[in-house]
Amino acid sequence: MTWLVLLLLSLSPEAETLPPFAADLAVDYFVHKGVSHVCYLSCADQYQNTIIAKNLINHDIRTSAPSVKKSLQNLSMVLDHRNVMGVLLNGECEKAQDILREASRLALLDDHHAWLVLHPPSTSFIQGFQDLNMSVDADIILASYRGDHYELADLFNFGRIQQNPLETIRAGTWNMSDGLNLALKAYKYYDRWNFHNLTLRAISVIFNSPKEFHPEMLSDVRYSAGVSAMTKVAAQILNVLMEQHNFRFNYTIASRWIGTPERNSTLAVTNSLLWKEQDISCTCARIFPQWLDWVDILYPPATTLESKFFYLIPNKGIGDYENRFLTPLSSGVWLIYCLAGVICTISLTIAACMETNSDTPTRLQFKSVIAFFSVLAAVCLQAYEDVQQLEKRFSSQGRRMILLIVGLMSMILYNYYTSSVVSWLLNAASPTIATLDGLINSDLELVFEDIGYTRGWLENPGFYYYSGYKNLKEDKLREVKVTKARRTVPTLQPVEDGINLVRKGGYAYHTEPYTANQIISRTFGERELCELSSLQMMRPAFVYIMVQKNSPYKEFFVWSLQRLSERGHMSASRRRISSVIPPCSGRTPRSLALGQAAPAFLLLLEAMLLSLVLLTLEILWHRYQLNKRAGKKSTRIPNYSITLSE
Structure with missing residues (x-):
C-alpha cells in the first residue's frame, strides 16, 4: 500500500x-x-x-x-x-x-x-x-x-x-x-446562529399581485385575497426562523409556482431559483421528479395541498345521484298529505251514502262528518267508531275495510318514510357524485380557480398534476368537460364569482378547501350548506419550500425545519391556517332519493289493488245474496185459510 x-x-x-x-x-x-x-x-x-x-x-x-x-x-x-x-x-x-x-x-x-x-x-x-x-x-x-x-x-x-x-x-x-x-x-x-441581519432574496406567489405589497399579507392568519394556504404556512414557519436567527427577506412576488427554465420566460418560483436570482421560496409547491433538476427542496414538508370540486347536490339527473323525490317536511309533502286525507274523506263519504241501512241517518252532512273523523283517527293511529244511540247497531263491511286500509297505510307510510329519512341521514351515503366518472356524466359545468397549477394542468394534456400518476380519467375530464364542452361562462373564475356560480346551481367550482371556506362561511345559508357537496380532485399531497440547486443554505434550513417540527411549530402553523367547511346543522333535512322509499309505495300499490279486489268480491257477494233472497220469495207457496161460518 x-x-x-x-x-x-x-x-x-x-x-x-x-x-x-x-x-x-x-x-x-x-x-x-x-x-x-x-x-x-x-x-x-x-x-x-x-x-x-x-x-x-x-x-x-x-x-x-x-x-x-x-x-x-x-x-x-x-x-x-x-x-x-x-x-x-x-x-x-x-x-x-x-x-x-x-x-x-x-x-x-x-x-x-x-x-x-x-x-x-x-x-x-x-x-x-x-x-x-x-x-x-x-x-x-x-x-x-x-x-x-x-x-x-x-x-x-x-x-x-x-x-x-x-x-x-x-x-x-x-x-x-x-x-x-x-x-x-x-x-x-x-x-453560526446569529446571521447579523442578513438579507436573503425570497420569492412568493400572490394571484393578481396587489398594488401595494406588505409582508404581513403572507403570514396573516386571516384570509388574504390571492394568498394560498400553503403560502401562509410557509411564511409563518420562515418568520419563526427569521426571529430566531436574525435575518430578513427581500421579497419578489410572482403569479406562478412552476415556470419554464428558458431565459426571458414568465417569472415563476422555480425558474427564478434556477437562474439564481432568488435564494429561497416563501411558499410551497408540489414537486415532480423532473423539477428536481431545477431546484432543491427542504424537508420535512411544510404542509399538504388538496383541491376539490364544490357543487350543490343536483335535484335531477341520471345514474347514482338521481334525486327527484320531495324533501321531508317540506311544503310539497304537507300538500300531498292533506290531499290524500281529502281523497280518503270523500271516498268514505261516498261509501256511507251508498249504504241502504234505513236506521242510519241519510243526511250528507252527518255522513261527511263521520268520514272526516274516521280519517283523522286513522291518521293519528287512534280508533274511532260512529256509535249510534240505538239498541241495534249496524255496520258496513266496505266502510270497515276502507277504514282498515286507510289506518294501516297511514301507519306504514309514516313508519317507512320516517325510517328511510333517518337511516339515510345517519347511515346511507348522500346522493352525491363520488367519482370522476360521475362528474364527467353529470350535467354540471366545470369552472376553475385562476391559479398557476390549474393553468398548467389545462394547458398541458398528459400532465397529471392532481393524481400524481398517469390517470387517463384526468385527460377525459379535461377533454369532455372543458375542451369540448359547451360553456356559458369562462373556464377560469375568481373565487368570489366561482362560489356564486355554485350557489346558483348547475356549476362545479374547483379550488382549495381553505379558499372555498372563506367565501362559503360568510355567504351560504343553512339550506345551501345542507345541499353543498364536494368531490376530491387532488388528495392531500406534500408540498415543500424550495431553494436554489446546490444552495449553500439548504443544510441550514433543513436542520432548522426539523427543529421546528420536533418542537411543534410546524403543526401549530398548519392548525392556524386550516379551515373546515361549515357542516349542515341537520335542522334542514336533505331531499330523499326516490329509490330509498320505494318499498313503502310498492306496498301502498299492493294494498290498493287488494282493496279493489275486496270491493269487487263484496259487490258480487251482495248481488248474490239479493238474487238468492228474490228466488226464495218467488218459489214460496201461498197459505190460504178458509173460515166457515155457522
Whole structure:
C-alpha cells in the first residue's frame, strides 16, 4: 500500500517545508471529521508527503496528493467526490491563493469539502478569504502555528453575494500533548446562529399581485385575497426562523409556482431559483421528479395541498345521484298529505251514502262528518267508531275495510318514510357524485380557480398534476368537460364569482378547501350548506419550500425545519391556517332519493289493488245474496185459510 501511495504522489520542484507537527494535526482533525478521503494539495518534499499519507492511511483514510500547480488545471476533477471530502492545503505554497480562488469559482468551498489550510499568522492572508465565494455552509479551518501549538480559526461568510463581511470564529487549539481541543460545538450551525441581519432574496406567489405589497399579507392568519394556504404556512414557519436567527427577506412576488427554465420566460418560483436570482421560496409547491433538476427542496414538508370540486347536490339527473323525490317536511309533502286525507274523506263519504241501512241517518252532512273523523283517527293511529244511540247497531263491511286500509297505510307510510329519512341521514351515503366518472356524466359545468397549477394542468394534456400518476380519467375530464364542452361562462373564475356560480346551481367550482371556506362561511345559508357537496380532485399531497440547486443554505434550513417540527411549530402553523367547511346543522333535512322509499309505495300499490279486489268480491257477494233472497220469495207457496161460518 505504501508503494502505491508513493506512485500517486506528484511532487513540485519548488518544495516548501510544512509547519512542525502538521502531519499529526491533519490526522487528528480529519479523523475527528470522519472523512473517508483526503486530498493533500502539496508542494512539500516527498518525505513529508509520505509521512502525511501513511498516517492518514493507517487511520483508514484514503489519500491522494496531487501537486498544487497541476491541480489548478482540473481542480473540479481533483476534488470531485460524492461524500464529504477532506482537503489539506499548505498555505505557504506559491499557488495556494490561486487554488482558493479557483475553488471559490467552482463553488468548492462548501459543506462537501472540509478544508484544513496551514499557514503562519498573517492578517493579509486571512483577508484574502473576504473576496472568495463562500457562504454559511463553508467548512474551512485555518491552522496557524504559534511556537508550541496551533491556533485554529473557523472561516465562513453568511452571504458573499449579499456583500456580508468575512466571519472568523476561534475554533480551538492543537498541541502534541493534548491533541485536538476544539472550542466549537458539535454542529457548526450552533456557532453560526446569529446571521447579523442578513438579507436573503425570497420569492412568493400572490394571484393578481396587489398594488401595494406588505409582508404581513403572507403570514396573516386571516384570509388574504390571492394568498394560498400553503403560502401562509410557509411564511409563518420562515418568520419563526427569521426571529430566531436574525435575518430578513427581500421579497419578489410572482403569479406562478412552476415556470419554464428558458431565459426571458414568465417569472415563476422555480425558474427564478434556477437562474439564481432568488435564494429561497416563501411558499410551497408540489414537486415532480423532473423539477428536481431545477431546484432543491427542504424537508420535512411544510404542509399538504388538496383541491376539490364544490357543487350543490343536483335535484335531477341520471345514474347514482338521481334525486327527484320531495324533501321531508317540506311544503310539497304537507300538500300531498292533506290531499290524500281529502281523497280518503270523500271516498268514505261516498261509501256511507251508498249504504241502504234505513236506521242510519241519510243526511250528507252527518255522513261527511263521520268520514272526516274516521280519517283523522286513522291518521293519528287512534280508533274511532260512529256509535249510534240505538239498541241495534249496524255496520258496513266496505266502510270497515276502507277504514282498515286507510289506518294501516297511514301507519306504514309514516313508519317507512320516517325510517328511510333517518337511516339515510345517519347511515346511507348522500346522493352525491363520488367519482370522476360521475362528474364527467353529470350535467354540471366545470369552472376553475385562476391559479398557476390549474393553468398548467389545462394547458398541458398528459400532465397529471392532481393524481400524481398517469390517470387517463384526468385527460377525459379535461377533454369532455372543458375542451369540448359547451360553456356559458369562462373556464377560469375568481373565487368570489366561482362560489356564486355554485350557489346558483348547475356549476362545479374547483379550488382549495381553505379558499372555498372563506367565501362559503360568510355567504351560504343553512339550506345551501345542507345541499353543498364536494368531490376530491387532488388528495392531500406534500408540498415543500424550495431553494436554489446546490444552495449553500439548504443544510441550514433543513436542520432548522426539523427543529421546528420536533418542537411543534410546524403543526401549530398548519392548525392556524386550516379551515373546515361549515357542516349542515341537520335542522334542514336533505331531499330523499326516490329509490330509498320505494318499498313503502310498492306496498301502498299492493294494498290498493287488494282493496279493489275486496270491493269487487263484496259487490258480487251482495248481488248474490239479493238474487238468492228474490228466488226464495218467488218459489214460496201461498197459505190460504178458509173460515166457515155457522
